Amino acid sequence: MTGVRGIVLDMEGVLHVDWSPIPGSAAAVAELAAEGIEVGVLTNTTGKTRAAIAERLAGIGYELPVERITTAASAAAEYLRSRQAGKRVYALVERGAVGELDGVELVDDPGSAEVVLLGGPDESWTYRRLNAVFRTLLGGVPLVAMQRNRWWPTADGPALDAGMFVVGLSYAAATEPVVVGKPSTEIYRSACRLLEVDPAEAMMVGDDPESDLAPAAGIGMRTCLVRTGKGSSFGQVDVDLDLVDLAALPAALG
Numbered sequence: 124m125t126g127v128r129g130i131v132l133d134m135e136g137v138l139h140v141d142w143s144p145i146p147g148s149a150a151a152v153a154e155l156a157a158e159g160i161e162v163g164v165l166t167n168t169t170g171k172t173r174a175a176i177a178e179r180l181a182g183i184g185y186e187l188p189v190e191r192i193t194t195a196a197s198a199a200a201e202y203l204r205s206r207q208a209g210k211r212v213y214a215l216v217e218r219g220a221v222g223e224l225d226g227v228e229l230v231d232d233p234g235s236a237e238v239v240l241l242g243g244p245d246e247s248w249t250y251r252r253l254n255a256v257f258r259t260l261l262g263g264v265p266l267v268a269m270q271r272n273r274w275w276p277t278a279d280g281p282a283l284d285a286g287m288f289v290v291g292l293s294y295a296a297a298t299e300p301v302v303v304g305k306p307s308t309e310i311y312r313s314a315c316r317l318l319e320v321d322p323a324e325a326m327m328v329g330d331d332p333e334s335d336l337a338p339a340a341g342i343g344m345r346t347c348l349v350r351t352g353k354g355s356s357f358g359q360v361d362v363d364l365d366l367v368d369l370a371a372l373p374a375a376l377g
């Protein structure tokens with residue numbers, strides 16, 4: 124397959140499963156990079172910094188530096204810097220996400236905010252804070268969300284994610300949120316910009332055709348489904364490449 128200058132990789136199910144590396148994936152990443160292809164990673168994570176992710180990936184054999192990693196938090200920061208430049212932002216986000224908001228003016232008082240930003244929820248999201256955000260939104264201030272996932276698995280069982288809060292606050296304030304993370308195309312554009320490649324010259328590799336690959340195809344990226352992780356649970360799908368694992372990608376690209 125010709126013309127692919129950049130490759131964006133989903134993490135879970137492509138590089139590792141629960142931080143256990145998938146055999147052959149690290150060698151494939153090294154081989155692609157050695158062939159001069161720009162390789163990056165895209166994840167909907169909001170609570171971990173890109174530096175922490177790079178370190179964790181290095182620990183399981185992946186050489187993917189921090190400046191090649193796009194998270195829902197880093198993509199939201201880029202969205203705010205470019206589309207809401209200079210605006211005062213009230214951020215309801217985890218501590219880890221605050222470190223990704225360089226160049227964004229954060230304020231402590233939701234009443235003085237010009238934009239509200241939601242990340243991943245935790246126990247600090249009290250009724251009092253949510254109600255203050257609600258009042259700000261009622262005043263016409265836009266709502267930007269890093270992601271709107273339904274839930275995530277924890278050792279204790281499923282935990283409520285940001286989706287309920289994004290949907291609930293926008294319902295209550297009758298406003299339409301901007302969601303930056305997957306499945307929004309914003310985060311894919313952000314990942315391509317990081318690699319300095321046009322989406323038409325880039326390929327998205329994921330283990331979920333709907334949440335990883337459909338939005339990528341929507342902005343003109345080529346798509347590669349790997350049958351590791353969740354990938355084994357799907358039937359036949361319409362993608363550019365359908366591979367047993369990431370290790371098969373360098374040969375498939377030719």
Ligand SMILES: [Mg+2]
Binds near residue numbers: 352
């Ligand atoms: Mg995945």
